[in-house]
Amino acid sequence: MVTWLQTFVRSSVGKKACMAISGLLLVGFLVAHLAGNLTLFLPDDGAAFDAYAQKLHDLGPLLYVAEVGLLALFVVHIAFAAWTTIGNRKARTSRYAVQPDHGERTVASSTMPITGLIVLLFLIVHLIHFRLDERFEQGPFDLVEGTLAGPIAALIYIVGVLALTLHLTHAIGSALQTLGVNHPRWSPLLRRAGVGLALILGLGFLSIPIYALIAWGGSN
Amino acid sequence: MVKNSTGLLDSKVPGGDIADRWDKHKFDLKLVAPANRRKFKVLVVGTGLAGASASATLSELGYDVTAFCIHGSPRRAHSIAAQGGINAAKNYQNDGDSVFRLFYDTVKGGDFRSRESNVHRLAQISTEIIDQCVSQGVPFAREYGGTLANRSFGGAQVSRTFYARGQTGQQLLLGAYSGMMRQVQSGHLKLMTSRELLSVVKVDGVARGIVVRNLTTGAYERFAGDAVLLCTGGYGNVFFLSTNAKKSNVTAAWRAHKNGAFFANPCFTQIHPTCIPVSGDYQSKLTLMSESLRNDGRVWVPKEAGDKRGPEMPPEDRDYYLERRYPSFGNLVPRDVASRASKERCDAGYGVGETGMSVYLDFRDAIARDGEDTIRSKYGNLFQMYERITGEDPYRVPMRIYPAVHYTMGGLWVDYNLETTVPGLFALGEANFSDHGANRLGASALMQGLADGYFVIPATIAGHLAGRKLQPVGTDDPAFGEAEAAARAHNERLLGIKGSRTVDSIHRELGLLMWDYCGMARTGAGLTEVKSKIAALRETFWNDVRVPGSGRDLNTELEKAGRVADFLEFAEVFAEDALVREESCGGHFREEYQTEEGEALRDDKNFCHVAAWEFNGEDKASTRHTEPLEFEYVKLTQRSYK
C-alpha cells in the first residue's frame, strides 16, 4: 500500500493527479462558499448571512473537521504545485532567444504559479479578516460590511478574486485532462463549461467587494 | 580490362520442388542448441527493417547480439521513409493471389535476373511477415469489418499490398524497432548508436569483427564476434540526388567488398517514376511521391512539343502516353517502364514546367469521379507533402513529377543463406542483391528486408555458427589493429588534403555524371567515357577536397568525405558493370539494345546471369564472376505490359 502510493505521488502523472483532485475539491468548496456569500445580497440587513454563519458555527466539532479537511486540500494543492513547478524549472533551465507571439499557451496557463501565489496571499489576508477576527462571531455581516467598506480592502479582494478567476479558467479544464477526461465530443464542451464555471465564480465573488465599494464605501 | 570467371560462385540453392526447398534447406541446416546460443556473438550493422528485425529475432533466440547504427537512434534508419506498402501472398481479397503468383510476378517484374529459389522463399515468407507485424501492433489499414485492407500496387493485377496510410515503412520499422528495444531492456541486445562501420575484420578468412568510428566522440572502436551482418541499405546516393536519406551510403558494403565480398549487379538501379522534380542547384535530395498515386492519377504531357499552355490545356490536346503505349496496364506499368517513358517524352521536348523536365500527374478526373474527400482520404498526406515542397496545390493543379533514383537492386553477392563470399559475413535487405533481379516491384522492398531479418537469417546463421569451428577471437588480434590503423590512416589522409572543394560539391558532380551516363539510358560509348571522368573526379577529390576539423571529435564533413571517397571508387565498378552487360533488362537500359517499340531487349543467351565483382586491389581491374540463372518455373519471356 505504502509503496505504490509513494511511487504514485512521486511520479509526474501522480503529482499532477493529486494537484487536480485537490484543486477540483477546492472548486467544490468555492461553489458552496459563494452560495453562502450571496446571501449577503438579500435585502434583510444581513439577517440571512448571519443565520448562515450561525448554522455553520453550530456544526461545532464538525466545522473543525471540515476546516482541517480544507486546510489539508490547500496544503496538498500548494505542495504539489510547488513540487511540480520546481521540477519544471529544472527540466527547462534555458530559454529561447525569441518568445513566439502565438502558440497554444494562454495567459492563464502560463501564469498558474503566479496566480496561485497571489491567491495564497489573498487567502491569508482573507483568513485574518474573517476567520481569525473574533468580531466575526458577534456579527458576521457587520464585520464584512466594516471590512469591505474600506477601498484598499475592497481592492485587495478584487485583485485576489481576479487572480483566482484567471487561475480557474485554466485549472478546471486542465484538471479534467490530468484526470484523463478527454473526448473529442465532450472535451470542447467541458473546457468551455470549466471556463464558464470559473467566470461565474469570479463574477460571483467579485460582486461582493464591488457592491461593498458602491453601497457601503460612501457611507463610511 | 575485365577479367572473367565462371563457376566459382556457389549459390547453395537446394534441389527438389521449388515449394519445398526452403523447408528442406532449414531441415538440412545445422542448429545451435538454445543453451549454446548465448555463447555466440553476432554483430548487426544497420538498424533498418532488415537489421532491426534480425537484431530483435536473434536476441529473442538467445544469441548475444550487438547492433550498430549511424543515427542517434535505430528508429531513424531510412526504411522509415517507405510509403506505399508491403506485399504478401495472403489472398485475403480472394482475387486469385497465391505464393506462386507473387513469386511469378516478382521474377517477371525483375526481368529474369533474380534467383528463382530466393524469390520463391520470399513469397512463401511474405504471409508470416504480415502476421508478425500485426502481432507487434503495426496499425495496418483495416476494412470496416475489422479485417486487413489491401490495395493493388505498382503493376500487380491482384490486391496484395498491405499498408498503413502512406507511412507503411515507418510503421513496420517502428514495429521492428520496438522488438529491438524490448531486447535491449532484457539485456540480450546491446545497442551502439552513432557508429559508422569503417572496416570488416577477417581472421583466418572468416569475418570476425568490425572497426567502427564513434561519430560523436571520434573514437575508433573494435568489436569482435562470430558473425557479422551487414544490413546497411543501398547505394542510390552515388547519384547524389536520390530519394535516399542523406546519410545512406555504400561505405559498409564497399569496405566489405574491398575485403573480399563480391559485389553483384551494381548497375541494377531503380529509377522511380513519381518524384518531385529538381527545382535548383541547391537541391539536396529528391522526394518520392508514392507509386500508389498512379492508381488514380493520370500521367500526361502535351501532344505538341513545346506547347506551354500547361494544365489549362483541353483534354484533346493532351497525350496520356502511358495509357496510349500500354493499354492494358496504362498508368500502372512497372517503375522502370514508366520512368523511361517519362524520360523519352521529356528528351523529345514534350516535358512541362519551367525546366521542361517533368510530366503531369493529374487527379482532375479522379476528383471529378470520386470527389475531393475520397482522394483526400487516400492521399491526403502525400498531397500535403507535395504542396509543402512545391508550394502548389495538387487538388487544383496537376502534380509535376519526374523520375529519380530510388532503390538499388544490386548489392553484395549472397548465397541462399544470405552469406557473402566472405564466410561469416552476411548481407540482408537492400544491401544484398538477391531477390529483385533487374527491377524491383512496388511494395517488395519492405517484404524482403523483413523476410531476411525475421525469418531467413535466424535459420541460416546457425549453419555458419554450428557448422564451422570458430576459434575464440579477441579485439587484440593483430587483424583488428591493422584494420583500425588503415581506417585511421584513411581519415587522416582526407583531413590532410586541405584543398579548395567541399565534399558536397564533388559529390554533386559525381551525381551529375552518374545521372547523365548511368541513369535511365546508358550507351557503351557513354559508359566508357564516364569511367575516365569518374577516375578524374576521384583524382580531384583526393587532391583538392577540403575536410575541416579533426578526426578526434564529432566531424560531419569527415563522415561525408569518407562516404564520398567510397562512392567515387564504387561508381567506376557501377559503370563497368553497366558497360559489360550488353543488353537491356529492368532498370538497366542500354540504348543499343531495345526493341523497335523502344522496350528493353534482353539477351538471355549471353547475360542470363548474375555478375559479381571481385576486388583485386587499388588501381587493379576487378574480376567479373558470373552465376548463371536458371528458370525452371517461370519461363523466360519478353516482358509485355501492353
Place this chain on the structure above:
Amino acid sequence: MSTNRSLKLTLKVWRQAGPGAPGHFETHELDGLSEHMSFLEMLDVLNEKLVLEGGDPVVFDHDCREGICGSCGVVINGRAHGPDAETATCQLHMRRFKSGETIFIEPWRSEGFPVVRDLMVDRSAFDRIISAGGYVSTNTGSAPDGNAVPIPREDAEQAFDAAACIGCGACVAACPNGAAMLFVSAKVGHLAHLPQGQAERESRVLAMVRAMDAEGFGNCTNHYECSAACPKGISVENIALLNRDYLRASLLERG
C-alpha cells in the same frame, strides 16, 4: 513555381561546443537564396560557405529530409520546427520567409536532451523510454494469422494517429516545462487502441512513465504547446489517455 524570389537573410545561429559548454549566437549573412530551398538546404549553403572560408560548419541533425525520420529539428524564431503547422524543419521552405529577415536558430532546449554540438541534441532518452515498455512482447514466429483478431477500423485509425509520431522531440522542445508527455502518450495511445496492446497495457504505462520521469523531463501542465509544434499533429487526447491508464494502473495494479 513561376516566381523565384531571391532572399537575403541574417542568421543568428546557436553555436555550442558540447554538452554543458557555454553557447552563443553567431551571426551570418546569406544572400541570393532561392525561395524554393528547404530550410536545411539553406543551412547547407551556409555550411559550404563556412567550410570554404576555413570555418567550422554548423552541426545539425538531419537525414531523410522528407519529414519522417525525425532526425531534424531546430527552434526557428522561438518555434520548434519553425512557423508552419505540422511541418518538420526539413519540410519547411524558404518561401515562408521574407527577404531581409533575421532568423534565430537554436537547438531543442531541455534537460532531457543535452546538446551534442551546436544544433544537435542527444535524444537517446526517447529510446530508453521505449525500451522500458513501448512494445508488444511477441517473439518472431509466434503470431496468429493477421486476420485472426478483427480490429475495428476506427480503432486502427486512432492507433495510427498516435503511432504516426516520428520521435523528433519537438514536443519537449516546445513545452515550457520540457515535458515528454506527448511522445510517451503517443506510444501508450498507439498500443492502447489495439487488442495486441491490451495484455501489457497497465505494466507498459507504469514502466514508461517511470522511465520518462527518470530522464529528467518536466511535468505536463496542459499548455498544449507540444501538440501545436508536433509535425505529425499528435493529439493531446493521448496525454489524457495516458493519465487515465496510469491512474487506473496505479490504483488497481495487484502486488
